[in-house]
Amino acid sequence: MQNTAQQKVVNYRKPSVGRTLVQNRTLIFMCLPAILFFFVFSYLPMPGAYIAFTNFQYNKGIFASPFVGLKNFQFLFSSGQLGLLLKNTVLYNLAFIILGNILQLAFAIMLNEVASKGYKKTAQSIMFLPYFISDVLVSLLVYNLINYDFGFISHLVRNLGGEMPKVYQNAGAWPFIIVLVHLWKSTGYGTVVYFAAITGMDSSMMEAAQIDGANAWQRIRYITLPTLKPTVIILFLFAIGGILKGNFGLFYNLVGNNSMLFKTTDIIETYVYRSMMNSFNFSQSSAVGLFQSVVGFFIVLGANAFVKHLDPDYALF
């Protein structure tokens, strides 16, 4: 787009396909490992999605298994399984996106108002720490706090005379726990992103506002927030684009195979994983996965079209 002059030259010559390939052979070779990588690990499995329309038999392989049409999908719809998974996945993601963005924005704006450079840096570093650890360790941290017999919080509640519920048997508690843990893990990351956007702002407006006697609230309300608005909207739209994608690592490590909690914690990814690895139900598992991929694809396209409408520079394609 930016290099119309160069494109014109290319168009003018109109080289043949063969010549283009020969002329750019080194650059093509440099891309070849990546091309091969995505071919094998992303494109090669695509025809395998056919498994969702079969009654898969492991020894026969994908394409020799009997074709059953939409039966797997029909079962998932009529049993209510897919509905539950969709509901959980979407609601969790909405909570993550909305609460997460509010928290990240608030922290970024607050940090920006602090004068001490050292505090800003230290706070960012510490808030970013949870992003670094694996979900395996996260599950242990949570266990350490809330498990009924030994948990720190459980003992605290008991010492204060309260009664701690057995959380690992109590499905109702988990939406709160999972959302809290997710916020704990991702707030630092998002704060750093928004903080970078704020420090990249034009500071002349800020200074003008100060000279005009605007107080801190007014500056945040009328300058910082409006300047951040495009960034927020775009990040929000892309997040909405991924609304069917669940955070498998977090959910699976926190809940695992504890079926007492599935009603409120089972998302698409965990269902797909379990029905494949534990119950070897490859067909149903891939039917859910395919549904997620196809619907998710159109949601991303929609989100991208929306972003493009707002600001073509930020659109993905």
Place this chain on the structure above:
Amino acid sequence: MTEKIQTGHVMHSSHIRKDKSQIVINIITYILVTIFCIMCIMPFWMIVASSFATEDSVRRSGFTLWPTEVSTYSYELLFRSPDQMIGAYIVTICLTLAGTLVGLFIIAMTGYALQRKDFPLRNGIMFYIYFTSLFSAGLVPFYLLIVQYLNLRDSYFAILLPLLMSPWLIVLMKNFVKAIPHEITESGKIDGAGDFRIFYSLILPNLKPALATIGLFLALSYWNEWYYSSLFLTTKVEYRPLQYHLYNVINKVASLKNSVAGSNVVITDLPGETLKMATAVVATGPIILLYPFVQKYFVAGLTVGAVKG
């Protein structure tokens, strides 16, 4: 870039110190941010503290902020038969080194080629790569590909290969390379260097911050890897990557707990609560200790790649 902005910003902060609302905001900030920071660190501290507690004290008074009875018994137990842990360390270090070096090289090469404006195929190849993050066949076909067609079950390659690169990292690299003046490539061309030569001797040395950032993202994903291990490594594999080893140590006890939890039995002789904590400390310690030295590169990566995809 950040230098400039920060100095500009310090000026403006000193201006506004007199403002009353500024003081209120500062107080709120210090309180809330500090509380959140404590919340970020405390669970780690709890794990360390619990790993030094005696099993008895944990049973009696649970995990505490400071061990009431200090003991190194769980570490002694851990190091009495260190085979698993040492094996896990070696596997993880090898995977991390190999994966990061190979992945980084391929990502840098691809990122450079794809931002060359005189490369007519760049948009096509970029779309080919990017499309994979928009649509995938799902887990099951991928799993069957690895297990049935590539025969990589119980092979470390099933972990090494899928983590080598991602569309996001290639885009991030592309954005980093864009910042290198185009004249460098031009001057190389005039001197008669080939494209690979230009990349290798002229571009790579200028890419150090990008290599550090993206290399760290890669290294982190290998170091924290447990997912592909859980899919592809069965019990036949003697040494598991660290985090998957930790996963197994944690869940051996947890699965026992889940199976009896329904019947409301109080289990008093659960093995190794403190051992789990000690395993976690040994498995995760290095990355936490390295963290202060590397976190600035992550911040740099986020700043470059976060919004502009």
